[in-house]
Amino acid sequence: MTEADCSHPSEVDPAGVPFAELAPARLRAERTSLKWTRFPADVLPLFVAEMDFALAPEIRDALIGRIAASDTGYLDGPGPLAPAFAGFASRAWGWEIPHSRVFLATDVATGVVESLRVEGELRRRQEAAGGPAPSGRIVVPTPVYPGFFEMLEELPYEIVEVPLAAAPGDSGLRLDLSAIERAFVAGADAFLLCNPHNPHGLVHREEELAELARLAAEHSVWVVSDEIHAPLTHAGETFTPFAPLAAAAGALAVTTTSASKGWNLAGAKCSVIVAADERSEEALRLLPPETVTRASILGLHAGVAAFTAGEAWLGRAIAQIEANQALLAELVAERLPGVRLTPARAGYLAWLDFRGAGLGDDPYRRILDDARVALNDGAFFGAGGAGHVRLNLACAPDTIREAVTRIAAILPRHAAAEQEGRA
Numbered sequence: 001m002t003e004a005d006c007s008h009p010s011e012v013d014p015a016g017v018p019f020a021e022l023a024p025a026r027l028r029a030e031r032t033s034l035k036w037t038r039f040p041a042d043v044l045p046l047f048v049a050e051m052d053f054a055l056a057p058e059i060r061d062a063l064i065g066r067i068a069a070s071d072t073g074y075l076d077g078p079g080p081l082a083p084a085f086a087g088f089a090s091r092a093w094g095w096e097i098p099h100s101r102v103f104l105a106t107d108v109a110t111g112v113v114e115s116l117r118v119e120g121e122l123r124r125r126q127e128a129a130g131g132p133a134p135s136g137r138i139v140v141p142t143p144v145y146p147g148f149f150e151m152l153e154e155l156p157y158e159i160v161e162v163p164l165a166a167a168p169g170d171s172g173l174r175l176d177l178s179a180i181e182r183a184f185v186a187g188a189d190a191f192l193l194c195n196p197h198n199p200h201g202l203v204h205r206e207e208e209l210a211e212l213a214r215l216a217a218e219h220s221v222w223v224v225s226d227e228i229h230a231p232l233t234h235a236g237e238t239f240t241p242f243a244p245l246a247a248a249a250g251a252l253a254v255t256t257t258s259a260s261k262g263w264n265l266a267g268a269k270c271s272v273i274v275a276a277d278e279r280s281e282e283a284l285r286l287l288p289p290e291t292v293t294r295a296s297i298l299g300l301h302a303g304v305a306a307f308t309a310g311e312a313w314l315g316r317a318i319a320q321i322e323a324n325q326a327l328l329a330e331l332v333a334e335r336l337p338g339v340r341l342t343p344a345r346a347g348y349l350a351w352l353d354f355r356g357a358g359l360g361d362d363p364y365r366r367i368l369d370d371a372r373v374a375l376n377d378g379a380f381f382g383a384g385g386a387g388h389v390r391l392n393l394a395c396a397p398d399t400i401r402e403a404v405t406r407i408a409a410i411l412p413r414h415a416a417a418e419q420e421g422r423a
């Protein structure tokens with residue numbers, strides 16, 4: 001057998017493309033997304049949440065098919081995406097969704113903003129009918145995906161940040177349900193749940209989500225559960241959709257999600273908003289009709305292909321992400337003293353605590369300027385994020401090795417060891 005014949009599964013990406021073809025220099029020449037255009041060529045980009053892996057062939061073929069048919073007009077509703085997503089949700093999580101509860105939006109960010117506008121409209125109507133005045137507050141657990149703060153700039157809420165906290169006897173961070181309850185008692189209209197939670201890759205436990213649903217029902221808080229990372233839940237972990245728990249508790253809730261993280265379709269622009277029950281469905285009928293026509297027909301068909309035929313690719317992607325995370329953990333332990341990795345249980349984002357690494361108050365900036373690696377700056381993730389960075393694991397393993405080599409070279413202890421070696 002020649003060397004070329006021994007292609008080991010770990011030498012190819014989930015679509016079977018050799019990792020050599022995912023070398024950053026090649027991707028930079030081929031791709032036009034912000035991952036490859038924002039920074040100069042000498043910067044290794046491991047920031048924004050998009051994958052380097054090649055598209056699932058089933059999705060590529062679906063997109064080519066629609067283009068060959070010149071099927072590039074407007075959408076009039078979720079059509080085949082409702083049964084496709086409902087089928088996936090049933091197989092993956094045992095969540096049964098009546099198709100009438102599935103609404104369309106351009107992307108998950110739009111789904112979050114538009115469903116919260118509906119919440120505001122409901123409160124105004126209640127007040128006009130003699131009900132209580134809205135508090136104007138939304139509760140958000142932090143540190144969290146910075147896009148949430150950008151989305152909330154479009155809405156009139158005051159944001160109440162509730163940091164994740166370590167439960168007694170448990171070193172890992174979790175939703176702080178007591179603090180959330182206090183925030184609800186103080187007055188809150190809405191809660192923005194990240195399920196699973198970006199950036200820690202935290203998979204919330206069913207009992208925590210059930211308690212959140214109970215609190216939301218008790219205090220009449222509208223919950224938006226952003227479940228975009230759910231398809232990427234790692235092996236051995238159990239993802240719990242929030243909607244069935246909300247329905248059981250009698251809380252008004254919607255789920256915003258899409259195939260865009262699981263199958264790398266951010267540019268395809270199509271997401272779903274799923275009502276948890278009949279009352280939430282009734283509320284979502286207040287969505288403006290343009291929410292549908294602003295979604296992309298190409299994105300819709302890409303999503304249908306992902307949810308109906310993309311599970312094998314997804315399984316391989318998760319396995320590669322887990323292998324990359326294990327590689328990163330090993331490299332951090334060996335070469336990045338003082339750095340702590342929070343092991344993600346879902347998604348492909350690694351949350352790294354650099355506060356003990358000796359890079360000062362702004363490790364993101366030092367790593368960008370001196371190591372030439374672009375990560376996400378934890379300072380933008382809300383309370384508790386400063387001193388941390390987020391690193392994207394959905395790439396070739398060599399890209400991770402290169403990032404760690406570059407970062408190790410700027411750590412003060414590394415510099416000190418080198419000097420000792422030379423002396």
Ligand SMILES: Cc1ncc(COP(=O)(O)O)c(C=O)c1O
Binds near residue numbers: 049226228229271
């Ligand atoms: C939790 C979360 N929600 C939403 C988004 C953005 O999704 P979209 O591009 O569909 O708006 C991201 C992107 O990384 C995310 O991590």
